[in-house]
Structure formats: structure tokens, C-alpha cells
Amino acid sequence: MFRRMGYNIKQAFVQIKRNKAMTFTSVLAITAMMLILGVFFVATININLFAEVVKQDFDMVELYIEEDYSLDGIKKIGLEYESDEGVSKVEFRSKEDALEIMKSRWGDNGYLLDNLGGNPLPDSLIVYVKDAETAKIIASEALDVEGVEDVKYYQETVEKLTKTTNFIQMASLVIMLFLVLVSIVVVSNTIKLTVFARSKEIRIMKYIGATNWFVRGPFFIEGIIIGLIAALVSTGLVAIIYDNIMAIIGADIIRILSVPIVPIEYLAVNLAIIFVALGVGIGSCGSVISMRRFLDK
Amino acid sequence: MIRFENVTKRYGENVGLEEVTINIAKGDFIFLVGPSGAGKSTFIKLILREIKPEEGEIYLDDMCVTQISNREVPKLRRKAGIVFQDFRLLEKKTVYENVAFAMEIIHKTKKEIRRQVPQILSLVGISDKAYKYPEELSAGEQQRVAIARAIVNNPTVLIADEPTGNLDPTTAMEIMDLLNKINRRGTTVVMVTHAKNIVDVMNKRVIAIKDGRIVRDECGLYDLVCEESSDDDTDEEDLYV
Ligand SMILES: Nc1ncnc2c1ncn2[C@@H]1O[C@H](COP(=O)(O)OP(=O)(O)OP(=O)(O)O)[C@@H](O)[C@H]1O
Ligand SMILES: [Mg+2]
Numbered sequence: 001m002f003r004r005m006g007y008n009i010k011q012a013f014v015q016i017k018r019n020k021a022m023t024f025t026s027v028l029a030i031t032a033m034m035l036i037l038g039v040f041f042v043a044t045i046n047i048n049l050f051a052e053v054v055k056q057d058f059d060m061v062e063l064y065i066e067e068d069y070s071l072d073g074i075k076k077i078g079l080e081y082e083s084d085e086g087v088s089k090v091e092f093r094s095k096e097d098a099l100e101i102m103k104s105r106w107g108d109n110g111y112l113l114d115n116l117g118g119n120p121l122p123d124s125l126i127v128y129v130k131d132a133e134t135a136k137i138i139a140s141e142a143l144d145v146e147g148v149e150d151v152k153y154y155q156e157t158v159e160k161l162t163k164t165t166n167f168i169q170m171a172s173l174v175i176m177l178f179l180v181l182v183s184i185v186v187v188s189n190t191i192k193l194t195v196f197a198r199s200k201e202i203r204i205m206k207y208i209g210a211t212n213w214f215v216r217g218p219f220f221i222e223g224i225i226i227g228l229i230a231a232l233v234s235t236g237l238v239a240i241i242y243d244n245i246m247a248i249i250g251a252d253i254i255r256i257l258s259v260p261i262v263p264i265e266y267l268a269v270n271l272a273i274i275f276v277a278l279g280v281g282i283g284s285c286g287s288v289i290s291m292r293r294f295l296d297k
Numbered sequence: 298m299i300r301f302e303n304v305t306k307r308y309g310e311n312v313g314l315e316e317v318t319i320n321i322a323k324g325d326f327i328f329l330v331g332p333s334g335a336g337k338s339t340f341i342k343l344i345l346r347e348i349k350p351e352e353g354e355i356y357l358d359d360m361c362v363t364q365i366s367n368r369e370v371p372k373l374r375r376k377a378g379i380v381f382q383d384f385r386l387l388e389k390k391t392v393y394e395n396v397a398f399a400m401e402i403i404h405k406t407k408k409e410i411r412r413q414v415p416q417i418l419s420l421v422g423i424s425d426k427a428y429k430y431p432e433e434l435s436a437g438e439q440q441r442v443a444i445a446r447a448i449v450n451n452p453t454v455l456i457a458d459e460p461t462g463n464l465d466p467t468t469a470m471e472i473m474d475l476l477n478k479i480n481r482r483g484t485t486v487v488m489v490t491h492a493k494n495i496v497d498v499m500n501k502r503v504i505a506i507k508d509g510r511i512v513r514d515e516c517g518l519y520d521l522v523c524e525e526s527s528d529d530d531t532d533e534e535d536l537y538v
Contacts, residue, residue, distance in 0.1 A: 007401070204385050207345075208446065209374035210402045 004217060011218035012225055015194050023222075026190040027230045030282060033179040034234035034275055035241075040172040041271065042242055045262050051165045059130075061138050062152040065123040069147045074123065077147055081127050086134030091126040095119050122149065180282060187226055187286025191219050195291055202294060212295045216288065223287030227279030235272040239264060298323040298485055299344060299454065304353030306339055306509075313339035314350070315509035321487065323453070326480045328496050329489045330519060331506035337489045340506065341458050344487075345377060346370050358453055375403055378447030378455045378484075382462035384439040386431040392418070392442050393427040399446045413449060421445040421475055437468035444475060454485040461492055473499060493519040 016023045065074055078090045093101075098121040103110035129135045139153035195202065205215050243264055299321040306313035314336045321327055329337050342348045343355055346362050355362040360373055386395050393414055400410045418424045421441040431439055440460060447455055457476065461469035473495055480486045490496060496503055496519035505513040 004401075004404075200385075201387055201389075204387060205402070206371075207374065207379055207385065208399050208402060209371045211368075211371045214371075214402060 004214070008217035008221045012221035015198075015218060015222050016225065018197070019190070019194050022190045022193055023226060026186050026226050027233070029186040030183045030227065030230035030279065031234045031237070033183045034230060034278070035237055037176050037179050037278075038234055038238035038271055038275070039241070040175060041274070042238065042262075042267060044168060044172050045267065047165050047168055049262055051161050059128060059135065061127045061129065061135050061142065063125045063127065063142050063145075063148045064150040064152065065125065066147050066149045067122065069123070073147050074125065077145060078125050081125070081138070084134070084138075086130050087127055087138075088130050089128040091128070093124045093126055095121045095123050098122075098124065180278065183282045184285050184289065187223055187283055188290035190226070191223055191287045191290040194222065195219060195294055199294065206295075215295060216291055219287040219291055220284055223283030223285075224280050225283070226286075227281070227283030228276060229279075231272070231275035231279035235268060235275050238271055239268045242267065298325070298358060299487065300354075300356040301340075301343075302354045302356075304343065304350045304355060306336075306343060306348065306350040312336070312509040313348075314343070314506075317353070317506075317509070317511055319504065319511060319514070321485065323485055324480070324483055326477070326486045326499070326501045327488070328499070328501055328503045328519075329487060329506065330491070330496060330503055331512075333491075335506040336509040337506055338458055339509075341456055341487070341489060344456060345379065346373055375450060376453050378444075378450070378452040380440070380443050380447050380455065380457040380460045382459040384431070384436075384443045384463075386439060386442055386446075388431055391428050391430055392423060392434070392445075395431070395442055396445045396449050399449050403450060417445045417449045420448075420478075435468075436463050437465075437471060440464065440468075440472055441475065444472070444479070448479055448484065452484065454487060455479060457486070457488040459489050459491065461490065461495065466494075469495060470498075 063077075065077075074092065078092060081087050082090045096119065099113065099119050102121070103113050106113065127138055129138065135153060139151050142148050142151045202215050246261065246264070299319075301317045301319045304317045305315055317340070329340060331337055339348070343350055344357060344362060346365070350363060353363070357373065357376055360369075360376065362373060365373060387398065390398060396414045396417060397410045400413060405413070415424065415427070418427055421444050423438055423441045423445065426434060426438060426442075431442065434442065440463075444455075444457075444460070455476070460476070461472055464472060469492065476486055476488065477499070500517060502516050503513070503519065504511060
């Protein structure tokens, strides 16, 4: 069929022109599928990224030190933890450092913290651990240590998060597969109409010795074109939607929450690649399926 | 060239062909005659692998039609030019394009197509209509185009299922002259017909089928071979031609 690419493409466009309404309908249907798919995709990516970032807190336990506890005392606690086999490193973070870190996280809004009138943050020890078990033990026993006021440890959150993300991933996968199947059915039905309209012609072609691929060629290309158009439209739409959602939430809030967000440029490129591959796949499968019965004999 | 060995084809309870054995030599011109429902079209469909027999083997040249895979069917059909009663031209293509299309299918170059198509159009006597569409042509002219398409790739056999069925007697005879001409160029011709006078005039080998069986196979006249059935279906056809 590739020897006759020019013929196939020309013929495909003729068919599309003859069947504008149906072509439009299937592009629309596939675009709708891809939109849902795209939203799932974007959400999944962001949730995954978020989970990854949160998981980094998993290997550390933050111990908040009582107000006015002596520096020597703090050092002692630190050394004690450092001797633990499961601990890789202990870091001291003064209340000033903590404020600095927070300010940098808040970025342009950091000035808000200047008006606090004093530093409400405590000194802290950050205990980096080698495994989750140690973190659990340290976290559960730390409150009994003299000088430790509070413990920040996200284990439960992280576990829940992992479970949730796994679930979301599985669910998205199932839904995406389903959507892809629906799309294939939609495309194959559109193309079936073109095939019906040209059944006489196809029969003649077969009589004079045309191979199945010769007959299929234009329909194959037609399917691919439908898929491609849908892919491009949906990439654009998803990008616009994503951009708008981010704008509504606002960059400031996102930064303050310190939630990482995948940049739109990166997403758009990947989405385009995925959608194009998917569109071509759906279109070609749809066309081949729609002609199966026709070319059997 | 075409060989049937003990071929039986049934459609459920209907008999298409029953234990047919026959040999058609290269360069032959044969008429396939018989009453309606005798199995003539079945015979042709079997050669083209449109249907498969329950029993027996069919050969076209060196190809065993009954054994080839579906993928090889196009190759088989390119060995045979086919002409139908209802022409079956592509309506959206001109005469020239219809004939050229048969060459495009087998990946002939543009140059070959440009050289070959006018030659064939002139052979079938339709050069002046090259850029007309099928619907602008008379039935006889359309059949000429169909014949041109069938022979443009130099098939070893030309198969025609009642090619004159839709034509008036004069035009029919013209088409027969054309088929004869093609046959003299070396192409085997197998033609199904009900037209007594055509068979009589041509004086070729006549194979008569009835109820799926070959009842006669000899050179000469329609009557000679079809006496048992000449009283029913064939009469009205005789009037027509
Ligand atoms: N697709 C089919 N299904 C069932 N029976 C069929 C089918 N095709 C043909 N037959 C039967 O097979 C027998 C032979 O049919 P065939 O078409 O070969 O006859 P024919 O000689 O070409 O007749 P005609 O001169 O009318 O064209 C007939 O009895 C017909 O009813
Ligand atoms: Mg018939």
C-alpha cells in the first residue's frame, strides 16, 4: 500500500469530503474520548509527582525542639540519634533557617512572613533514616525524649497516598482502555459507511485482482487522518483547559502549598505524542476492522 | 490450462456442479451453455475462487485454484480477465481510467500505462470515447471497455459470463468478433451464453451443462449439444438474440 501512498491519501480525502458529517462526528467522538483521557492523564501525572515529593519526607522525621532548650542539649539528642544504626544523618535546623526555608518556598509572597513580629517557628532536628521501620520507631518514641516538643512524620499520609495513587493509576488505566475500545468502534462504524457506499466499487476491484491492502489503503489512511485530527484538537483542548485550571488556582497558591505542578509545555508535548500514537492506532484499527467482513471473501 | 477434476459444488441442498471433469486447452474458445440454474455461473465462480468446491481440484495454468491461500487469490484473478453481463465499470472513472486502473492494481508504471491503454482501447475500437464516463456510453461500448479492462494485463484466459446478454443482436455480434480477435491473439476464451445463434455462427467447442453435470462437450452447433433442454429456457433467449 505504501507504493501508492499518493493515491491512497488523495482517495482518503475524497472519501472524507464525501462523508463530511460522519467524519466530523467521529472526530468529535474521538476528541471527547481523548479529552477525558487527557484529563485523566494529566491528573495522574500530577498526583504521581505529588506523591513522589511527599514520599521524600518519608525517609525523615522532623523533631521540633522545645522553646529555649539549650543548644548543648539539642546537640546531645542529635548525637544520640546519629548513633542509631537505622539513621543515616541528623541535621540541625535553627528557627531562623526554618523561616528562611519557608520564605523561599513562598517566593514572591515571602514578604508576608516579615510582618509576623518575631519567629514563631521552633528549632528542629531532622533525622534522616534508612528505612520506613526506623522512622516509625523514632517517631513513636521521640515524644518521650526530653526537649522534644513535637514530631512531624507523614507515614500514614504517605501510605494512604501510595494506596490512592495506585488505585487512581489502575482506575485510569481501565477507563483509558475502555475509551480506546469505544473510539475504535466509533471509527470503524464511520468507515463502514464509506465502505458500504463504495461496496460495488470494492467488489469490482477485487474481481480484477486487487489485493486486500490495495482496497484497504484509502480507508486505512482515512482512519488515520480522523485519528490525527482528533489527536491534535484534543492536545490543544487539554492544554488550554490545564492552563486555565492553573490560572484559576493561581501560581501563588500553588507555590505556597508547595505542591509541584508539571509544566504545561512538557505535558503538551507528551500528550501530543501519546494522542497522535493513539489516534493513528485507533484510526487504523477501526478501518481494518470495518472492512474485515468485506474483504474476507 | 483450465482443468476441473471431479469437482462438486453444492449450495445447501441445491446442486451447483456435480462431479465435473473437464480440460480446456490453451488458446481454446469455448462456449458454456445450458438452461438457467444449470451451474454455468457456478463454474466460473469456481475458477475465480469466489467459491470453493466441496470436492475435486481446479487448476488454472500451474496454479491449483482449490489449494491456494486467500492471499494468493488476487494473483489468480490477474491471470484471468473477467467480463460480466452488466459490465461492472467504475462509474466515477473515465473509460481511460477504468482500463488504466486494472494496470495500477498490479503496480504498472505510469509510462507503461500510458503506452498500453491507448493500444487496448484501439484494439476494442473505443479510442474516441477514452475520456467519457461509462454512463455516457451505449451498452455495447461499455462492454468493449469492460473487455479492454479484462485484457489489458494480458491474461491467459478471458472469462465472460453472458457478455452479450444485455446487447442487441448486431452489437452482440460485434462483441463476438472482438472476442474472436482476442482469442486469435492467443488468449483462451471461456464464454457463458444462452444465445443460440451466436454459438451456431461461431462454430466453436461447446460445453453443455444441465443440473450441474456436463451433458455434452463437442464442437459445433448449439442445438446439437442441447437438444434435451432446447425446448424450455433457451427458447426465449433465442428470440431475444
Ligand atoms: N449463493 C447461492 N446459494 C444457494 N444456491 C445457489 C447459489 N448460487 C447458485 N445457486 C444454485 O445453484 C444452481 C446453479 O446456479 P448458477 O448460478 O451456476 O446457474 P447458471 O447456470 O449460471 O444460471 P443462469 O443461466 O440463470 O445464470 C442453481 O440451482 C442455483 O439456484
Ligand atoms: Mg449465471
